[in-house]
Amino acid sequence: MTVRTLSSVKLGAVLAAALTVTAAPASATECIAPSNPGGGWDFTCRTIGRVLGELGLVEGNVQVTNMAGGVGAVAFAMVAAERPADEDLIVATSTVGVTQMAQGRYPAPLETMRYLAMLGADVGVIAVDNDSPIQSLEELTAAIAADPGSLVTGGSSGAGGWDHIRLLMVADATGTEDLSAIRWVQFDGGTDAVTQMMGGQIDVVSTDMGEIAGFVESGDIRVLAALSDEPIPAFPDIPTAASQGVDVTGYNWRGLYAGGQISDAAYDGWVERLETLYNSTNWQEAATSAGLIPIWRGGAEFEAFVREQAQVMETISREIGVIQ
Numbered sequence: 449m450t451v452r453t454l455s456s457v458k459l460g461a462v463l464a465a466a467l468t469v470t471a472a473p474a475s476a477t478e479c480i481a482p483s484n485p486g487g488g489w490d491f492t493c494r495t496i497g498r499v500l501g502e503l504g505l506v507e508g509n510v511q512v513t514n515m516a517g518g519v520g521a522v523a524f525a526m527v528a529a530e531r532p533a534d535e536d537l538i539v540a541t542s543t544v545g546v547t548q549m550a551q552g553r554y555p556a557p558l559e560t561m562r563y564l565a566m567l568g569a570d571v572g573v574i575a576v577d578n579d580s581p582i583q584s585l586e587e588l589t590a591a592i593a594a595d596p597g598s599l600v601t602g603g604s605s606g607a608g609g610w611d612h613i614r615l616l617m618v619a620d621a622t623g624t625e626d627l628s629a630i631r632w633v634q635f636d637g638g639t640d641a642v643t644q645m646m647g648g649q650i651d652v653v654s655t656d657m658g659e660i661a662g663f664v665e666s667g668d669i670r671v672l673a674a675l676s677d678e679p680i681p682a683f684p685d686i687p688t689a690a691s692q693g694v695d696v697t698g699y700n701w702r703g704l705y706a707g708g709q710i711s712d713a714a715y716d717g718w719v720e721r722l723e724t725l726y727n728s729t730n731w732q733e734a735a736t737s738a739g740l741i742p743i744w745r746g747g748a749e750f751e752a753f754v755r756e757q758a759q760v761m762e763t764i765s766r767e768i769g770v771i772q
Contacts, residue, residue, distance in 0.1 A: 478511045479704075480539045482523035485514055487604060487637025488570055488659040489540040491738060492702045496538075496567070496722075499730045505721045516636040518553070519605055520545040525555045532707035535714035538564065543700040543761075546754060547610045550761040551771050561705040562715055563754045565722040565747070567731065568740035570656035572614045572675035572698035573686070577645050578668055585672040585692050588652065589622035596629035599651040602641045604659065606634045608770030610761075614675055614698035615654040616768065621694050627768070642669060656700045657683065657739035675699075682739045701743065701757075703750065719747040 477500070479493035490512070497510030515523040523539055531537055541563075549558045576582050582591065591598055596619070603611030616627050624630070633650055635641040638659025645653050646668060653660070653669075657680055663669045664683060673689040674680050675698035689696050706718060725731050726744045735742050745753050765771045 476508045476511075477506045477536045478513060478538070480513050480515050480523050480527070480537070482515055482517070482520035482540065482545070483604070483637040484516045484640060486639035486659070486662075488542065488544075488656050488700070488702065489520070490514060490637070491658050492540040492542075492567075492704070493538075495731075495734050495738070496704070496725065499725050499728065499734065500721065502730055503725060503728055505724060519548050519609060519634070519636075521548065521554045524549075524561070527707050528556045528560050532560075533709040534707055535710045538704045538706055538718065540702070541705050542570070542702050543757065544605050544610045546757050547605070547613070547761040547765070550758040551608060551765050553606070558754065558758055560708050562708055562710060563751050564704045564706055564715070564718050565726070565750050566701045566703035566743060566745040566753070567722065567726050568735045568742045569699040569701045570658040570740055571680050572611070572700060573655065573657050573660070573671045574615065574618060574673045574675070574689075575642070575645075575653045575655075575660065575664075575669045575671045576651065577648075578670050580651065580670065582651075582672070583670075585618075585687075585689060585694065588672055589618065589624070589694070592619050592630065593623040593625075596624055596626050597631055600631045600633060600649070601652040601654060602633035602635055602644065602650045603654040604635055604637045604641060604656075607632050608765060608768065609634070610698075610700060611638075611654045611656075613764060613768065614696070615652075617696045617698065618673075618675075618689060618694055621696050639663075645669070658702070661739050676741075680739050681736050681741075699741075702740065703745075716747070722746060 479497050481490040481493040483489040493512045500506045582588050605611040612632050638655030641653045642660050642663050644650050671686045674686050723746050
C-alpha cells in the first residue's frame with residue numbers, strides 16, 4: 449500500500465460542523481458506523497456484524513448504530529466521554545478517520561482509543577454521473593488543469609481529508625497548478641455525494657469503491673479511474689489511473705476501534721474473534737464482492753500501523769497547507 453505526497457500548495461482548512469448525537473443503548477454487541485446508512489463505515493459495521501453472527505462469534509445479532517457527524521468526530525467524542533470501558537462496543541474507522549485525527553479535527557488524540565484490527569482496504573475511485581459529458585480521466589484532468597474552478601467536486605471527507613487529498617494527488621500529477629482553486633464539497637458518506645451528483649449539484653465524486661458499488665452495478669455512474677495498483681477484482685473493467693498514465697494510488701483501509709478503557713482480556717478477545725472472522729469464507733467473499741482487498745493486521749501490529757499512518761497523514765497535510 450503506497451502513499452504519494454503532493455507538492456506544497458496553499459489550501460485553507462474547512463472543518464466539518466460537529467453534530468450532537470445521543471448514543472443508543474448497547475445491546476449484546478453494538479457497532480457504531482460514524483456515517484449515514486450506505487457509506488463505507490456503514491458497510492464495515494453491517495457486514496462484520498452479520499458475519500460475526502453467522503459464525504457464532506457473538507451472542508445474538510450485532511446492533512448497528514449510524515452516528516454521522518464531523519467525519520467520525522461525533523462518534524469518537526461520544527465513546528471517549530460516555531462509553532470508554534464498554535467491552536461490547538466496536539466502532540468502524542479507516543484511513544479517512546485517522547487523517548482527520550492527524551489534522552487535529554477530533555476532540556481527543558488518537559491514543560484515546562484502542563485499535564483492534566484492519567480487515568481490508570477499499571480502493572479510491574474518481575467518478576462522474578453516467579450522463580456527464582466527461583468520458584475519461586484524461587478529459588477530466590484536462591478540464592481541471594485548464595480551469596480548476598470549473599467543476600464542483602465532493603466526497604465523504606472535508607477539505608484536506610483523504611478523499612480530497614486523493615483528488616488533489618490526481619490533479620497535481622496531471623498539471624493543475626492552483627490546487628486550492630478546485631471546488632470541494634463535503635458529505636457524510638460516498639452515497640450522499642453520489643446522490644447529489646446524480647441530482648446535478650456536483651460534477652465529480654472522489655470516494656471509495658465500497659461506498660458506491662451499488663451505483664456502479666446499476667449503471668447510474670461512470671468510474672473514470674481506480675486508484676489502485678491493479679484492477680479491482682470485483683470490477684475488473686474499470687481502468688486504474690496508472691494504466692492511463694497517472695501514477696497515483698489511494699487505498700482506504702477499513703478496521704475497528706474500541707474504547708480506550710476496555711480490559712486487555714476484552715481487547716485480546718476482540719482481536720481473536722476478528723481474526724477468525726477475517727479467515728472465514730463468509731468475510732472473504734463479502735469483502736471482495738464489495739470491491740475490498742482483504743488485508744489483515746490485528747492487535748499490537750495494527751496499533752503500531754495506525755500510529756504510523758497518522759504520522760504519514762500529518763506530513764501530507766502539512767505539505768498541502770491544511771495544518772501548520
